């Protein structure tokens with residue numbers, strides 16, 4: 163599978179004013195690395211507020227003004243700078259937004275799915291929209307409806323159709339499942355799978371571990387703004403023996419089918435990250451150096467882990 167997206171040591175922080183004119187830098191994402199290949203679903207699993215949407219917005223080039231980004235994002239071998247992001251956004255790189263509020267309440271559905279286009283382009287775009295509606299089970303009369311007339315499931319299918327209008331190569335789905343009933347979740351996940359089968363690379367942002375386990379090929383686990391492990395989804399099956407990081411192992415044990423065995427403590431918050439390994443205070447097998455030294459993301463081939471225990475195995 164060819165590599166599509168390569169996020170290389172990206173950090174995102176915000177300048178904040180504290181006590182008058184004193185500035186503080188609040189780092190939300192630190193040295194984040196991950197890659198997505200064609201036809202692959204990579205899930206990013208992290209708790210609320212861990213910076214998942216920020217990563218999506220950074221890839222799309224829609225970060226807020228006061229954000230500061232470091233590191234490199236490579237798309238198909240090319241540096242994804244602001245100019246290229248502008249060019250590809252909504253085209254080769256598409257977002258399935260977190261909320262159906264992204265739909266314009268005052269605009270007819272077909273017009274917003276098709277988007278701005280020239281008169282010459284219109285017939286072809288209209289044809290594509292009709293094909294997508296058929297594929298996603300949206301009746302012809304939905305075309306002339308307004309968002310308030312759609313059920314939740316229909317609105318989600320409209321968002322999926324909108325993302326697919328311009329045949330994207332990379333789709334970023336930002337928490338597409340919260341608040342949906344079981345059937346709608348299954349349907350959304352099925353759509354993501356279909357995209358991947360058609361060669362699209364999908365970055366699935368979620369805090370729903372079960373959704374990630376169901377469709378992803380690989381799962382990147384966020385902890386305190388770091389990716390602490392990139393695991394194969396199959397590592398979460400059976401007894402979880404193949405998982406590497408102690409946090410991922412704890413997460414696995416906390417799955418309902420494994421008895422909700424939670425570890426003590428909580429994730430350090432932005433701006434309060436210790437100088438050493440962010441998991442040090444909770445880790446059952448920490449080494450002396452973990453307190454003051456931070457491990458990098460150790461490359462073990464398809465899998466990666468940020469933990470000194472695996473240093474000797476690095477490729």
Ligand SMILES: Nc1ncnc2c1ncn2[C@@H]1O[C@H](COP(=O)(O)OP(=O)(O)OP(=O)(O)O)[C@@H](O)[C@H]1O
Pocket residue numbers: 176190208209210211212213214215216217226228337369432
């Ligand atoms: N414009 C901003 N200025 C300052 N801090 C911000 C700004 N936008 C986001 N943040 C900070 O970044 C953190 C991460 O936000 P983000 O929306 O990426 O989280 P998330 O992982 O997507 O959460 P959720 O699961 O709730 O969607 C927030 O907790 C907030 O502290």
Ligand code: NI
Pocket residue numbers: 214215216260336337
């Ligand atoms: Ni979010």
